[in-house]
Amino acid sequence: MRRIYLDHGATSFPKAPGVADAVASFLRNDAGNPGRGGHRLAVAASRAIEDARESVAELLGGHPERTLFGPGSTFWLNTLCAGLLGPGDTVVTSVLEHNSVMRPLRYLEAARGITIVTVRTANASGVPDPAEVRSVVSAARAKLVVMTHASNVTGAVFPIEDIADAVAPVPVAADGAQTAGSVPFDFASSGLAAYACSGHKGLLGPTGTGVLLLAPPLADELQPLVRGGTGSRSESEEMPVLLPDRLEAGTPNGAGIAGLGVAARWLLARGVSSIHQHESRLVAALAERLSSIPGAHVHGWDPGRPHTGILSFTVDGADTGELAAWLDRERGIMLRAGLHCAPAAHRWLGTFPSGTLRPGLSPFSTGADIEALAAAVEEFAARRRST
Ligand SMILES: Cc1ncc(COP(=O)(O)O)c(C=O)c1O
Incomplete structure (x- = not known):
């Protein structure tokens, strides 16, 4: 894998x-x-x-x-x-x-x-x-x-x-x-x-x-x-x-x-500018792709604002820790779930106390990486809806 x-x-x-x-x-x-x-x-x-x-x-x-x-x-x-x-x-x-x-x-x-x-x-x-x-x-x-x-x-x-x-x-x-x-x-x-x-x-x-x-x-x-x-x-x-x-x-x-x-x-x-462009393009594509999945929600995303290569999402009916563990075990995808040491941010976003899943990109991340994540989340969300 x-x-x-x-x-x-x-x-x-x-x-x-x-x-x-x-x-x-x-x-x-x-x-x-x-x-x-x-x-x-x-x-x-x-x-x-x-x-x-x-x-x-x-x-x-x-x-x-x-x-x-x-x-x-x-x-x-x-x-x-x-x-x-x-x-x-x-x-x-x-x-x-x-x-x-x-x-x-x-x-x-x-x-x-x-x-x-x-x-x-x-x-x-x-x-x-x-x-x-x-x-x-x-x-x-x-x-x-x-x-x-x-x-x-x-x-x-x-x-x-x-x-x-x-x-x-x-x-x-x-x-x-x-x-x-x-x-x-x-x-x-x-x-x-x-x-x-x-x-x-x-x-x-x-x-x-x-x-x-x-x-x-x-x-x-x-x-x-x-x-x-x-x-x-x-x-x-x-x-x-x-x-x-x-x-x-x-x-x-x-x-x-x-x-x-x-x-x-x-x-x-x-060049940090070229890294920022690369990560911004990928994270915007990921936000769009995740938002199109029934039951998945991207939190605090504002397309009119500059972003780092991070975003936060949840899937209806899925515990964030459970989904992160499944992604790691079944798809080899490593990301963090929970409150990310920022409880007030989650109170503001309405995601406290269960938190969110947080993918974070790097200069070495690729379109294939984010598509693999989106496809896995899509599959998990579809299974969750059918149970
Ligand atoms: C916004 C923010 N501030 C501070 C820290 C703490 O950084 P360090 O682990 O280098 O002490 C982190 C790490 O996750 C962070 O995301």
Whole structure:
């Protein structure tokens, strides 16, 4: 049976060509501790990481010194929320957030008494208009906006640059987990104060990698979530002030970062715009095909809006987990079912608590992949109707 991986919203597979070799090569040849010693292996590890930093910064439009590496979006979103919000502060967010935004905010609500205001948009997709965000931000006198760049449930892309423009000078920190590498984006011209993303999803790098891009003045203000050794200023028991060291305590994931650097170079050569066009075309075809199946429903799909390669659907009378298990077992198709760590999004869409099935496409997905999924869903739905 042909195996069809359609869970790129969770993590991409396969990775970009050359990534696995770069990880192995780092571990075989360069695996010293970067910045911790002047010997050749420490220098080789530093060079691999700084090369990767240059490549990722170039791809996303970040300044290399303000392009930070960490274990994933979750880590950087926690850093942003905990580092910027204190007692009495108000933060504005959307109904489509992932728990890597909502859980740190709920924690800070209980621990520091921050106030969370959610934009309840007039838009059925859950994606707020910039003017709606502006009026909520000014009414709430918000200190910060933390918002996803694209929903990991519906795939809808937020007009995040226009939102940043509308609420300025209030800073906007974006969750780019679902857009980095798959939606054209330039941090330098985005107007965002911060952009956190995963290295292992659309960036096609190894798991356990993530990136934070910062713009001034937030870059000077943000305090680390974890403190420790950096290899620099070892005489001091305080964290160094300079970036990237201030926000990168502890031995980094050198092998993962080396792989991420190779993935970034591959994406630069392939072009994120062409990937976005490819995924948009396929996901629109999939939405149309699934919507034509009796009993199948695509949720939160708005053809007038830019989308990532993700969509969400359900089939009448079918448990989402049961259908996902059947697709894997009987048709070799791998995708995720349930709430996708975004319960509020499902409350908004009316799919809570059973959730949805979520196919996610990649640059390597094909028309044959989506047709195989649609044909399998059609067969399952027809059987369900006849029982
Ligand atoms: C929108 C969104 N934000 C954050 C995350 C967390 O990313 P990571 O697993 O890299 O920490 C995910 C992962 O599924 C996501 O989809």
